[in-house]
Amino acid sequence: MHVVITGANGFVGQGLIKRLLENGQIGQQTITRLTLLDRQFDEALSKEAPVAETGAITVEKYPGDLADSAWLWDTLSGSTIDVVFHLASIPGGMAEQNESLARHVNIDATMTLLDIAKAQTKNGQGKPVFVFASSIAVFGKMPDLVSDDTPLKPQLSYGAHKIVGEVMINDFSRRGWVDGRSLRLAGVLARPPAETGQLSAFLSDIIRELSQGHDFVCPMSPQAKTWASSLANIIDNLIHGAVVEESKIQDQRTLTLPTLCFSMAELVEAIGSVYQQPTDERIRYEVNPMIEELFGRFPALETPAADAAGFKHDGELKNLVKRALC
Known part of the structure; x- marks a missing residue:
């Protein structure tokens, strides 16, 4: 082949x-x-x-x-x-x-x-x-x-x-x-730090930085919802x-493709749980209106055709966070 x-x-x-x-x-x-x-x-x-x-x-x-x-x-x-x-x-x-x-x-x-x-x-x-x-x-x-x-x-x-x-x-x-x-x-997580031109790069950075106990400034509000795998x-x-x-x-x-929908607050909590870090103390939210408009207002998602054809998402957010840095 x-x-x-x-x-x-x-x-x-x-x-x-x-x-x-x-x-x-x-x-x-x-x-x-x-x-x-x-x-x-x-x-x-x-x-x-x-x-x-x-x-x-x-x-x-x-x-x-x-x-x-x-x-x-x-x-x-x-x-x-x-x-x-x-x-x-x-x-x-x-x-x-x-x-x-x-x-x-x-x-x-x-x-x-x-x-x-x-x-x-x-x-x-x-x-x-x-x-x-x-x-x-x-x-x-x-x-x-x-x-x-x-x-x-x-x-x-x-x-x-x-x-x-x-x-x-x-x-x-x-x-x-x-x-x-x-x-x-x-979104695909977690991408390595690089100048790729992708406006969604912060979604990878937040997992990498918080998992290592570093401070992070999130450009979206805690309640902003996005999709990622x-x-x-x-x-x-x-x-x-x-x-x-x-x-x-x-x-x-x-x-x-099926993917998980979650808020930034839920992501921060999952990172803290998986990597045993006090993420609530390390996160600061400074909203960029353009970023939140593009990536933080994702609604519920239904993918019946992909589901029927055998495609799958990560299952749960903690699993995504674990797999993101593998």
Whole structure:
């Protein structure tokens, strides 16, 4: 099985790679080759990794510009692809600052990847599974309850770009060119400290800092509610997205993943309980109205289509907090 991962050097990408190398397979199929794409690679990966006693996974890293269509074609069109995990994107804050770059990466690169998959299918080499990391940013301003039927009203270019990707993946799947699955991810915790351009970075920072007994200034009020999942849970769901039977998602190629909804006060309490820290003494709330508008007014969530297809959340907030720093 040949697996392609875009955004492979990112937080989720590195976690997914580690899991795939540990497992050596997706579902019942053995992975023989991992092709990794990103602008650059910070962590060294060996060329080969052991897979039980049956062989090895060849790991190939290709640093380059995903907005360069010719580079993508040259890199990927020479061999049959079984699964694509398309994780690469220019996220919220960065996309607002550089809309042109964001559009090229978030929309143009997605279309190029779909065209490469289409060419493979039309050449009789098999239809790739295309797992697209979409985002809850597609919802924008939310009603009191978000469900599978909630209208999309993105407030950021990033969310608008993700909608375009979802629509085109649905269309390419309808035409039989890919077996697409667009998974809307909520916040993923806890990301390492880095300049990623993500406005939600404080949700990772609060767990890291309070768990170590450090003071933290939260840009949202105690009652502000958000959604989030642990990295481990997101990886579980991405891999499940690659193996779930096509018949279970035939009419619902775009799925909002189950995730936990909690207030900042509840998160602070859970961190204190899990890590035995006096978090109430360490936290100070200084509300940033824009941050709270974007990330602190999340309503109840229902995900019946994803639930029926076997996707899951972390279970409870303490479990998310434990898994966040693993």
